Amino acid sequence: MPPFDLAETDKLLSTTRxxxxxxxxERPVERSVLLDCIRLSQQAPTGSxxxxxxWVIVTEPExxxxxxxxxxxxxxxxxxxxxxxxxxxxxxxxxxxxxxxQYLAENMEKAPALVIPCIRVDHLxxxxxxxxxxGLIGSIMPAVWSFQLALRSRGLGSTLTTIHLQHADEAxxxxxxxxxxxxxxxxxxxxxxxxxxxxxxxxxxxxxxHWDAWDASRDGPGRWD
Ligand SMILES: Cc1cc2nc3c(=O)[nH]c(=O)nc-3n(C[C@H](O)[C@H](O)[C@H](O)COP(=O)(O)O)c2cc1C
Numbered sequence: 001m002p003p004f005d006l007a008e009t010d011k012l013l014s015t016t017r018x019x020x021x022x023x024x025x026e027r028p029v030e031r032s033v034l035l036d037c038i039r040l041s042q043q044a045p046t047g048s049x050x051x052x053x054x055w056v057i058v059t060e061p062e063x064x065x066x067x068x069x070x071x072x073x074x075x076x077x078x079x080x081x082x083x084x085x086x087x088x089x090x091x092x093x094x095x096x097x098x099x100x101x102q103y104l105a106e107n108m109e110k111a112p113a114l115v116i117p118c119i120r121v122d123h124l125x126x127x128x129x130x131x132x133x134x135g136l137i138g139s140i141m142p143a144v145w146s147f148q149l150a151l152r153s154r155g156l157g158s159t160l161t162t163i164h165l166q167h168a169d170e171a172x173x174x175x176x177x178x179x180x181x182x183x184x185x186x187x188x189x190x191x192x193x194x195x196x197x198x199x200x201x202x203x204x205x206x207x208x209x210h211w212d213a214w215d216a217s218r219d220g221p222g223r224w225d
Contacts, residue, residue, distance in 0.1 A: 014199040016149050019157030020100040023190035025110035029156065031057075034113060034189065037150035044143035047135040052120035053143050056175055059113050066174050067164060067186065068108035074166035075105045093201060104159060104188065111188030115158070116171070117144050122180030140184050148187070157192040160185050 038055050046052065058064055083098030108114070119140040124132060148158050164171055164186045171183060207219070214220065 012149055012153055015197040016152040017157070017197045017200065018097075018100075018159040019190075019192055019197075020104040020159055020188075022193045023104075023111055023157055023188060024193050025107070025112070025190060027112070027191045029112045029189060029191065033154055033156065034115070037147050037154070037156075040150040041143040041147040044146045046139040046143075050120075050123075050139060052123075053140055054118045054120065054181060056116040056118060056177070057113055058116070058175070061109070063174060064111070064114050065109040067114050067171060070167040070170055070174075071108050071161070071164040071186065072105055074163045075102075078163075079105060104161070105163075108188055111190050113189040115147075115187045115189050116175070116183050117147070117185055117187070118177065118181045118183050120180060121182045136182075137184070144185060144187070151189060152197075155191055155195060156189060157197075158187040158189045160187055162186070 034057055042051070042053070058067060079098050079102040083095050083102065086095040086098055117140055119136060121136065124136070128136075144160060148160065151158050162185055165183060168183050171177075171186075172181075177183070210219065
């Protein structure tokens with residue numbers, strides 16, 4: 001017998017989507033729920049067990065508006081033009097994502113909580129090599145995903161966004177963040193309108209897995225678009 005109810009855990013893992021249009025902006029989110037979800041996220045792995053995660057939760061309306069304004073400034077017309085390109089290329093799923101992302105950009109400040117997961121970088125050398133970045137991002141994104149899963153299991157939704165990072169310095173000034181702390185994302189969080197999310201269409205797993213050695217005949221540069 002598996003130690004967990006696989007039907008339930010697989011459903012959680014396969015239906016935790018980027019939620020934008022179905023965020024319920026009218027329903028308040030309790031602080032205790034956000035803290036519960038972040039508490040669960042603290043069980044995620046971190047390199048050297050450093051646990052350098054820090055979370056900034058923005059609920060004040062003026063600050064939410066200021067962050068949303070930075071987000072829109074960074075997005076510019078990128079989402080609209082990318083959506084049109086995807087549409088013209090017949091990439092329906094991607095076109096839908098850009099349409100939904102544009103909706104989020106236009107409404108970001110309405111989410112009851114804007115959550116910014118950060119990670120301490122005060123121990124990093126100047127201009128670190130790639131492997132250090134891999135370790136750093138790998139020490140925050142598992143926690144962010146756990147946070148999103150915990151939200152979903154409680155009837156809330158979120159979207160991991162990174163667009164505002166183009167103006168991370170302005171966001172840091174707005175929130176009084178110290179030097180040595182790196183913002184990694186911004187997640188609007190709200191209860192969801194309805195709970196019936198579905199697995200997304202993805203390529204067959206066999207297409208992205210290589211056993212024992214890379215098989216260049218079916219995957220790799222020249223075949224990626
Ligand atoms: C690193 C990263 C950055 C992302 N940045 C943004 C963003 O800035 N704005 C946005 O609306 N969605 C953003 N997304 C969400 C993706 O668009 C979304 O995960 C993807 O389209 C899959 O959607 P699904 O989870 O609903 O299947 C980001 C996702 C990741 C992993």
